[in-house]
Amino acid sequence: MTTAMVEKYKAFYRLLNKTSRTLVDRRFRQQGQCARGGSAASGLDHRPDAVVEQRVSYLGCPKRGLWTSARASLPSFVDGGFARDYPMNRCRSFGSVAGEIQRSSKFATLNSDDVAHFKEILGERNVVQDERLEAANSDWMHKYVGSSRLLLLPKSTDEVSRILKYCNSRCLAVVPQGGNTGLVGGSVPVFDEVIINMALMKQVISFDKISGILVCEAGCILEDLISFLDNQGFVMPLDLGAKGSCQIGGNVATNAGGLRLIRYGSLHGNVLGLEVVLANGDVLDMLGTLRKDNTGYDLKHLFIGSEGSLGIITKVSILTPPKLSSVNIAFLACQDYLSCQKLLLEAKRSLGEILSAFEFMDSVAMDVVLNNLDGVRNPLAPTAHNFYVLIETTGTEESYDKEKLEKFLVGSMESGLISDGVLAQDINQASAFWRLREILAQIEPFVYEWTSNHRGSISAEHGVGLMKANKIFYSKSPEAVQLMASIKKLVDPKTILNPYKVLPHSLMSYS
Amino acid sequence: MKIMVAVKRVIDYAVKIRVKADKSGVETQNVKMSMNPFCEIALEEALRIKEAGLASEVVAVTMGPKQSIDTLRTGLAMGADRGIHVEATGDLFPLAVAKLFKALVEIEKPGLIILGKQAIDNDCNQTGQMVAGLLGWPQGTFASKVVLDKEKQEVMVDREVDGGLETVCLNLPAVITTDLRLNQPRYATLPNIMKAKSKPVKKYTPEELNVATKSDLEVVEVTEPPKRKAGVLVSSVDELIDKLKNEAHVI
Numbered sequence: 001m002t003t004a005m006v007e008k009y010k011a012f013y014r015l016l017n018k019t020s021r022t023l024v025d026r027r028f029r030q031q032g033q034c035a036r037g038g039s040a041a042s043g044l045d046h047r048p049d050a051v052v053e054q055r056v057s058y059l060g061c062p063k064r065g066l067w068t069s070a071r072a073s074l075p076s077f078v079d080g081g082f083a084r085d086y087p088m089n090r091c092r093s094f095g096s097v098a099g100e101i102q103r104s105s106k107f108a109t110l111n112s113d114d115v116a117h118f119k120e121i122l123g124e125r126n127v128v129q130d131e132r133l134e135a136a137n138s139d140w141m142h143k144y145v146g147s148s149r150l151l152l153l154p155k156s157t158d159e160v161s162r163i164l165k166y167c168n169s170r171c172l173a174v175v176p177q178g179g180n181t182g183l184v185g186g187s188v189p190v191f192d193e194v195i196i197n198m199a200l201m202k203q204v205i206s207f208d209k210i211s212g213i214l215v216c217e218a219g220c221i222l223e224d225l226i227s228f229l230d231n232q233g234f235v236m237p238l239d240l241g242a243k244g245s246c247q248i249g250g251n252v253a254t255n256a257g258g259l260r261l262i263r264y265g266s267l268h269g270n271v272l273g274l275e276v277v278l279a280n281g282d283v284l285d286m287l288g289t290l291r292k293d294n295t296g297y298d299l300k301h302l303f304i305g306s307e308g309s310l311g312i313i314t315k316v317s318i319l320t321p322p323k324l325s326s327v328n329i330a331f332l333a334c335q336d337y338l339s340c341q342k343l344l345l346e347a348k349r350s351l352g353e354i355l356s357a358f359e360f361m362d363s364v365a366m367d368v369v370l371n372n373l374d375g376v377r378n379p380l381a382p383t384a385h386n387f388y389v390l391i392e393t394t395g396t397e398e399s400y401d402k403e404k405l406e407k408f409l410v411g412s413m414e415s416g417l418i419s420d421g422v423l424a425q426d427i428n429q430a431s432a433f434w435r436l437r438e439i440l441a442q443i444e445p446f447v448y449e450w451t452s453n454h455r456g457s458i459s460a461e462h463g464v465g466l467m468k469a470n471k472i473f474y475s476k477s478p479e480a481v482q483l484m485a486s487i488k489k490l491v492d493p494k495t496i497l498n499p500y501k502v503l504p505h506s507l508m509s510y511s
Numbered sequence: 512m513k514i515m516v517a518v519k520r521v522i523d524y525a526v527k528i529r530v531k532a533d534k535s536g537v538e539t540q541n542v543k544m545s546m547n548p549f550c551e552i553a554l555e556e557a558l559r560i561k562e563a564g565l566a567s568e569v570v571a572v573t574m575g576p577k578q579s580i581d582t583l584r585t586g587l588a589m590g591a592d593r594g595i596h597v598e599a600t601g602d603l604f605p606l607a608v609a610k611l612f613k614a615l616v617e618i619e620k621p622g623l624i625i626l627g628k629q630a631i632d633n634d635c636n637q638t639g640q641m642v643a644g645l646l647g648w649p650q651g652t653f654a655s656k657v658v659l660d661k662e663k664q665e666v667m668v669d670r671e672v673d674g675g676l677e678t679v680c681l682n683l684p685a686v687i688t689t690d691l692r693l694n695q696p697r698y699a700t701l702p703n704i705m706k707a708k709s710k711p712v713k714k715y716t717p718e719e720l721n722v723a724t725k726s727d728l729e730v731v732e733v734t735e736p737p738k739r740k741a742g743v744l745v746s747s748v749d750e751l752i753d754k755l756k757n758e759a760h761v762i
Binding site: 230325326327330331332377379380398399406409410413418420421422423424425426427428429431 | 523524525526527541542543544545546548551581585588589695698699700701702704705
């Protein structure tokens with residue numbers, strides 16, 4: 001990280017400081033609903049060719065104060081009408097998303113026959129048009145708000161298949177939705193796409209204690225899987241701050257990395273099989289549980305990271321590593337970025353097989369975290385340091401690992417790589433260190449917005465979603481993107497699956 | 512003035528406890544062990560008193576099997592000056608611990624003893640009180656604030672009691688047990704961890720201290736509390752009354 005970038009960070013921090021109060025509140029308090037600025041989508045249904053401004057607004061609300069609980073009036077279920085009367089919130093808008101996207105006229109509009117049909121497939125209870133629709137229409141940071149009028153909750157692969165078959169025949173656009181914890185607007189409708197939420201498909205189908213292979217439905221919440229495996233002596237190969245809400249299907253669809261990537265690798269390595277429903281309703285059963293299967297093309301990799309644009313994942317077969325008892329965490333301070341890099345190299349060399357996480361944050365990030373979250377303290381207070389590193393080791397022998405870690409840390413301190421550090425002495429202290437780091441994930445989308453407005457470069461950390469759909473050329477060659485578009489057209493010819501996202505609009509035939 | 516602090520090695524507070532299949536106790540194999548949280552608070556308070564210049568030395572004391580030395584090392588890493596390890600296998604009940612403490616006090620002659628109010632494994636809340644009783648010293652338990660007056664040789668302790676806060680004034684030497692809100696324990700910093708390696712740890716056995724640790728208490732059985740049953744939806748008020756009367760026996 002150059003001085004220039006550090007300066008950018010500092011400037012950004014000053015910008016963020018004015019509105020930073022709201023960041024954490026939104027995630028951790030979830031009180032009421034702030035008045036939301038909607039896109040002028042209300043006019044959409046009867047003026048399909050009107051230019052619609054996709055407003056990406058950042059909402060500022062008082063910290064502990066008066067949350068205006070704006071109850072949006074229920075979308076009136078009349079063709080072409082969508083009555084809504086909450087006040088537009090005059091907020092800062094970041095406007096990164098290509099400015100204006102039009103709702104594609106080739107997608108049909110929902111009508112009462114459609115709803116009746118879905119009720120036939122799913123039953124009355126799982127066809128939702130009440131206030132739950134509001135939450136489903138918005139991502140959890142309230143940056144992206146859609147105007148879907150229908151939320152479906154299928155309970156089985158067969159129901160998903162029948163829903164998609166119908167939507168495909170009617171050319172109704174759909175958004176597959178999991179825990180809705182994404183940071184790039186990939187899990188919420190852009191306009192009035194039908195939301196298919198996988199929350200009710202949360203069964204664990206099987207678990208093999210010998211191999212550690214878990215087969216489960218896509219709606220299983222990551223934290224629930226972690227608890228389940230905990231009882232068996234195993235652990236999920238991925239871990240993220242959002243684990244209390246995110247679903248494994250969404251994790252796979254976004255190829256989520258998380259905190260343990262350095263130890264267990266990416267989902268491309270850990271997922272052994274998938275069951276996917278394609279746009280036309282066909283169920284693709286690739287739910288193998290073999291560690292190695294070299295027969296034909298390995299199709300599941302197409303769907304891992306496809307962000308819901310090639311098919312809806314309904315079941316996942318994943319390899320889980322055994323739970324190791326001895327976990328140690330250290331929180332360290334470095335003087336400069338070069339030391340951090342050297343520290344990573346040294347950690348890999350000295351800690352070797354027990355290294356399970358290496359996370360990094362700078363002083364500005366630490367300030368933002370400390371100022372916005374209650375009950376956290378800087379483990380290395382009162383001195384402010386330039387850079388902070390969190391190192392975690394996971395192994396089998398408590399005393400051996402601790403000794404190894406202490407030796408590495410003491411050595412690093414003596415050689416000047418680290419200027420200070422603390423070692424967590426119990427699980428509570430360890431969680432406190434992790435909290436500092438996990439909170440940071442919430443701030444990242446705003447940093448992206450800011451740096452992209454200042455011609456910064458795009459990272460592929462959180463997927464492409466809506467936020468970066470048109471920016472994919474920054475990191476992939478035109479030929480590669482062209483092939484992606486061809487595959488998309490092959491698998492989803494009517495482009496009903498999660499439209500406007502992932503691939504650049506210029507290559508899709510939306511209009 | 513010397514301060515003695517008791518620290519105990521217990522199953523980490525955040526671990527999910529499992530009862531052994533033979534019901535003789537709780538599963539401790541391959542389970543993370545750490546310092547009792549109340550003991551951390553006790554040690555933190557002792558260190559703060561020392562840093563305020565009111566004490567000369569903080570001695571951390573632990574009693575238990577060989578592995579208890581890890582907890583002692585944590586205490587030294589937090590800043591204690593010396594450690595004492597009374598190595599004893601087998602269960603140590605509070606009375607035995609208190610007697611061992613009395614023996615150590617006769618050797619070390621501290622001016623203040625600070626313990627955690629209870630250990631999170633047995634929740635006895637007895638050791639501090641027994642130590643005070645055996646020594647004939649005043650005690651301030653459930654301390655949420657401790658203010659030492661060196662000249663007057665007394666200590667003011669705010670105790671958290673059911674009715675609120677009670678302030679007692681104790682003549683030194685005294686025994687204090689700490690409650691949750693007393694302070695927030697510090698982290699073990701690397702420089703202190705390095706220093707801790709060279710801090711002396713003295714070992715004793717109960718025999719050397721002339722204390723019989725055999726207890727009159729015997730743990731007969733350890734079982735889990737009954738699992739919470741799922742709620743039942745009733746379809747009418749009559750059914751509700753019937754259940755309340757005949758199943759729950761509350762009306």
